[in-house]
Amino acid sequence: MKLIRVYLTIPFLIVSALHAQAIVNGNFDLGRNNGWTEYSKGGFTLIGTGALFASTDITPPVTPYSEQYMGRIGGYSYEISSLSQTVILPSTTPLYLKLYVQDRNATTSECAGLWVGAQIRVFVAGQKIYDTYLCLYNQLETWTPIYFDLSAVAGQSVQIIFQADAANSVWSFLYIDDVSLTNQITGVEKEKGLFPIRFELKQNYPNPFNPSTQIEFSLPKKEQVSLKIFNSIGDEVATLVNEALPAGIHNRTWNAADVASGVYFFRLQAGGFIETKKLVLMK
Numbered sequence: 001m002k003l004i005r006v007y008l009t010i011p012f013l014i015v016s017a018l019h020a021q022a023i024v025n026g027n028f029d030l031g032r033n034n035g036w037t038e039y040s041k042g043g044f045t046l047i048g049t050g051a052l053f054a055s056t057d058i059t060p061p062v063t064p065y066s067e068q069y070m071g072r073i074g075g076y077s078y079e080i081s082s083l084s085q086t087v088i089l090p091s092t093t094p095l096y097l098k099l100y101v102q103d104r105n106a107t108t109s110e111c112a113g114l115w116v117g118a119q120i121r122v123f124v125a126g127q128k129i130y131d132t133y134l135c136l137y138n139q140l141e142t143w144t145p146i147y148f149d150l151s152a153v154a155g156q157s158v159q160i161i162f163q164a165d166a167a168n169s170v171w172s173f174l175y176i177d178d179v180s181l182t183n184q185i186t187g188v189e190k191e192k193g194l195f196p197i198r199f200e201l202k203q204n205y206p207n208p209f210n211p212s213t214q215i216e217f218s219l220p221k222k223e224q225v226s227l228k229i230f231n232s233i234g235d236e237v238a239t240l241v242n243e244a245l246p247a248g249i250h251n252r253t254w255n256a257a258d259v260a261s262g263v264y265f266f267r268l269q270a271g272g273f274i275e276t277k278k279l280v281l282m283k
Helices: 187-191
Strands: 003-009 037-040 047-049 069-075 080-088 096-105 119-124 127-133 144-149 157-165 172-182 212-219 223-231 236-245 248-255 262-270 273-281
Touching: 069 080, 069 157, 157 172, 212 223, 212 262, 223 248, 236 248, 236 262
Parallel strands: 003 119
Antiparallel strands: 003 157, 037 080, 047 069, 069 172, 080 157, 096 144, 096 172, 119 127, 212 248, 223 236, 223 262, 262 273
């Protein structure tokens, strides 16, 4: 199985917006050894032209989103590769990391089964905010804009790492171009669903409440979801969700009219993501 991960690691260093910098060589057209630190276990070139990355195995062929060069991570035969750089983010919000991506994967049986193929993950400050599989959920054969919300770490020094791990000889590649920072997302792109939604459980509203409250959570892909309410000693009080839900933002209401006042906890479990928050019922 191939794993392709995208990491954003955030050292907690607060800096002035006056010293913010743009992403260096975000379109890769300055070529190699400019802005990006490259690592390839097999010594493969990770920044190049469409001709350099051409292969009879890659159909349709990949050409850069703009100009002549693009980045590529991934590979085969236990290849490990990465593109990285450290950027001081501007302090203005909202703030998004924007990039154009497409991918190519082997069409062998590895990509035909469940939970196999290439996996992309995004981490911010050690927290996983995006997790999807290329072969089954994110096969993109045209350049597609995607966004990662960095508003929570605006004004900080961040390390951006695009990293790929290949776990056997079946190839998977992720192509990257025009990496930039932006303060807005167009309405058209929102409607097309090109904004990756991270796993997230928001605080209920209102809180404290009487007798009902809203709970909102986000899924980056279809998952089996459990959303339950527990009392202060761990007894289950209510089940709000116990089913597979599609990617998106979901809301559930808990009506606690028949429950005594007190402190309660709501827990979301979606795949490997688990988070618990406290809510207070006051009658």
